[in-house]
Amino acid sequence: MEENSEKKLRSSNWFGRSGKDGFIYRAWMKNQGIPDSEFNGKPVIGICNTWSELTPCNGHFRELAASVKKGILQAGGFPVEFPVMSLGETLMKPTAMLYRNLASMDVEESIRANPLDGVVLLCGCDKTTPSLVMGACSVDIPTIVVSGGPMLTGKYRGKNIGTSDVWRYHDDVREGKLQSSELRNIEAAMCRSDGHCAVMGTASSMACMVEALGITLPENAAIPAADARRKVLAQLSGQRIVEMVKEDLKPSDILTLKAFENAIKVNAAIGGSTNFVIHLLAIAGRVGVPLKLDDFNRLSKNIPLLANLQPSGKHFMEDLFYAGGLPAVLKELRGILHNECITVNGKTIEENYKNAENYDTDVIGSFDCPFNDATGLAVLHGNVCENGAVIKPSAASAHLMVHSGKAVVFENIEDYKARIDTDDLQVDANSILVLKNVGPKGYPGMPEVGNMGLPKKLLEKGVRDMVRISDGRMSGTGFGTVVLHVSPEAAMGGNFSVIQNGDVITLNVKERSLNIALTDEELELRKRNITLSSPLVDRGYVNLYINHVEQAHLGADMDFLKGKSGANVPRDSH
CATH class of the missing domain: 3.50.30.80 (IlvD/EDD C-terminal domain-like)
Structure with missing residues (x-):
């Protein structure tokens, strides 16, 4: 996208006004100790944060948000952090999926109603990624995703363990092979660091999905949450979103049908979560891309499993990062991808994986020598x-x-x-x-x-x-x-x-x-x-x-949320 520095910033409809309205918008923001110079035409960047102590996978997001803010400030932007509904897969009853669409509405309306020129989405636990992306796509202002990253691999009595082992331990307890008291020790050994599930579960599948779609910086999917390089990626994302605002690079420019097809092919190759289907269909419905359930068959059928990761294999997300991350997988798939698809850094997906290397062929296989001939979907x-x-x-x-x-x-x-x-x-x-x-x-x-x-x-x-x-x-x-x-x-x-x-x-x-x-x-x-x-x-949301x-097969979105509605500024109320 060509840079268009003359384009009027959306936030100027708030902070660029004279008279009573401008006075109100600026004055109440100044009670946070913000200098007047900050309101003189700087791009206002929202940091959409799903931090919550009830969402353990996202418990480190305050620190991650601080890194994003550094990047925004370095690039000359005006960062503003705001909360939205956070969906914790492990605690919410009856299921976090019930609230995915509600959270997406929270994100959509929070962005549209406020003076934001661009937004950084902090996503981690399973439903936080699709809900934030669905909401942001519906508004369609410059957007970049930063995932929280997977946990470090669990360690217990000389063995690597992860969330997929929960099902095995459950069966062992039911058979009497394992005492319930021992599970308490295993719990701490498995969840030993910040981050979401250490396997290719839904959270990691969503992190791979957004990188394959092109709405994150390269390597977003696999950097462990506890690795300092996750903070570096967050800071670089903060810098990049300011430039995206200047270029007016929006989700609708990136999320084309070809980008969705790339994501489907990648999901098949990594053995991603079946939940990927329902979330990708919902995102496509928001941006008006005519994606159908049968497209997943057509695009996945002849793609073998390349990633030797639990639950389909034996390794963990931490291992995927050390082996070269998702860029190395993309490079193995270069013969079947739409390599010309643009991404948030302004480069094509091919340019992003060009220098990637596969450092461990036991973790990342190739088309000629896949880990498993069976496809992931x-x-x-x-x-x-x-x-x-x-x-x-x-x-x-x-x-x-x-x-x-x-x-x-x-x-x-x-x-x-x-x-x-x-x-x-x-x-x-x-x-x-x-x-x-x-x-x-x-x-x-x-x-x-x-x-x-x-x-x-x-x-x-x-x-x-x-x-x-x-x-x-x-x-x-x-x-x-x-x-x-x-x-x-x-x-x-x-x-x-x-x-x-x-x-x-x-x-x-x-x-x-x-x-x-x-x-x-x-x-x-x-x-x-x-x-x-x-x-x-x-009553309430559940009735709705x-x-x-x-x-x-349509994505389980609400029928009235299909298609983006744009970023029109709401009517003034002052």
């Missing part, structure tokens, strides 16, 4: 999921990629918890576990319960994986042969809502299909005879959510 279709579902082949069991079995159905999460470990549950290793009513409307909020724990009596026999299907999500740290995001969800009355115990379901990942052995006539008859129930919420949230 597949979209399924069939009469179980009329509008689609997703699975992560790279984290699934090869022997279950083509599998038929009888359904063991749980009507909701309470039903599952009540019966999964009972002796009279009619289930064997060939069965397919089906969990209904955990979708966007049905729960509400679409929780991460899709990777259901296996029945205790099968665990005791050594069974470690089964086909599991739900209209919910799973944590990006999870693994197994798990089909997710079934659309339409059970609460909408589609075919998924009428699956019964004993129905034979066939999963064929190679053919990208998921079908139940019932005729269309039998399915329609069942649907005529069911009574749907949805959560009874008669239930009435307006779209299905998973």
